Amino acid sequence: MDKRKLVVIALGGNAIKQAKEKGTVEEQFKNVEITCEQLVKMNALGYKLIITHGNGPQAGNLLIQQEEGKKLVPPMPLDIVGAMTQGQIGYMFQNTLQNFFGQKGKNIPITAVVTQVLVKKDDPDFNDPSKPVGPFYTEEEAKILEKEKGYIVKKVKPTSEKPWRRVVPSPEPFGIVESNCIQALVDARAIVVASGGGGIPVMKNSDGTLSGLEAVIDKDKAGNILAQEVNADIFLILTDVENAKINYGKPDEKALGTITVAEAEKYLEEGHFLAGSMGPKVAAAIRFVKAGGEKSIITSLSNAVDALEGRSGTIITK
Ligand code: ADP
Ligand code: MG
Numbered sequence: 001m002d003k004r005k006l007v008v009i010a011l012g013g014n015a016i017k018q019a020k021e022k023g024t025v026e027e028q029f030k031n032v033e034i035t036c037e038q039l040v041k042m043n044a045l046g047y048k049l050i051i052t053h054g055n056g057p058q059a060g061n062l063l064i065q066q067e068e069g070k071k072l073v074p075p076m077p078l079d080i081v082g083a084m085t086q087g088q089i090g091y092m093f094q095n096t097l098q099n100f101f102g103q104k105g106k107n108i109p110i111t112a113v114v115t116q117v118l119v120k121k122d123d124p125d126f127n128d129p130s131k132p133v134g135p136f137y138t139e140e141e142a143k144i145l146e147k148e149k150g151y152i153v154k155k156v157k158p159t160s161e162k163p164w165r166r167v168v169p170s171p172e173p174f175g176i177v178e179s180n181c182i183q184a185l186v187d188a189r190a191i192v193v194a195s196g197g198g199g200i201p202v203m204k205n206s207d208g209t210l211s212g213l214e215a216v217i218d219k220d221k222a223g224n225i226l227a228q229e230v231n232a233d234i235f236l237i238l239t240d241v242e243n244a245k246i247n248y249g250k251p252d253e254k255a256l257g258t259i260t261v262a263e264a265e266k267y268l269e270e271g272h273f274l275a276g277s278m279g280p281k282v283a284a285a286i287r288f289v290k291a292g293g294e295k296s297i298i299t300s301l302s303n304a305v306d307a308l309e310g311r312s313g314t315i316i317t318k
Pocket of ligand 2: 276277
């Protein structure tokens with residue numbers, strides 16, 4: 001029996017592409033290398049690892065390719081684009097980690113799992129989609145896409161030449177279709193990349209079959225469900241800040257260290273964490289501990305190892 005602690009790591013966008021970068025393959029591999037150096041350290045400290053990641057910039061770029069390439073080849077819908085990014089990013093992690101461990105003479109199985117995530121067809125977000133995806137458009141371009149493709153489009157910037165974007169629903173995830181496969185791989189001592197980009201949203205039809213949906217799932221929410229389903233010990237959310245903060249952006253701003261679930265819930269209710277960024281992270285971190293996890297951690301990539309050992313970051317415990 002493998003008694004090592006299992007960590008589910010949710011990697012933020014900056015682990016693969018920095019905000020200022022275009023997203024060339026060289027840039028992305030460089031970032032993945034920096035991330036994998038930390039993962040190798042965690043492995044050396046004796047943690048079992050499942051890695052999940054965002055896919056916003058990659059999916060955005062692929063959507064532009066669908067859009068621009070549709071005169072030549074059929075464009076792919078959002079669920080397929082999600083699957084494509086899981087393969088793309090999964091490959092970069094597999095390749096980089098295999099090379100790193102290979103150089104150390106370690107033979108560790110590493111694989112990425114294309115992952116479907118269950119959402120409910122009647123999720124309220126399907127009635128009023130709010131998550132912007134893909135390229136920006138002029139009002140005229142947006143209206144054409146609305147008519148011809150049935151896209152829901154919204155003006156997402158007050159002023160700009162191209163302030164319109166397609167918006168898609170961001171439903172609540174409630175199950176990971178491949179969690180048994182992921183668990184089996186972990187039991188076989190593999191490092192697994194799973195549920196990338198929040199997972200491919202699927203719904204269950206009345207006959208029990210699954211169908212993909214044009215939606216996007218928050219990766220921190222899906223990461224929490226995954227961590228629960230594989231009975232992880234620790235849920236580690238890595239982003240571009242060392243701590244979650246209260247009074248964020250105000251003169252009396254304060255970084256949070258080790259806090260209880262009750263304290264985290266109080267701060268969340270008081271509105272200290274912004275919706276769409278830190279809010280879903282803290283909410284997911286709370287849910288994991290409430291569901292029986294040992295602890296959730298929110299910190300930056302460079303602090304990750306210290307935080308796992310209890311020396312840094314925002315740590316939420318019972
Ligand atoms: P990721 O790609 O890692 O999911 P996000 O941009 O979604 O990154 O979330 C991280 C960001 O959350 C930080 O860069 C920070 O700007 C923002 N943020 C919002 N509220 C807070 C808070 N209370 N404390 C710290 N950061 C916060
Ligand atoms: Mg985010």
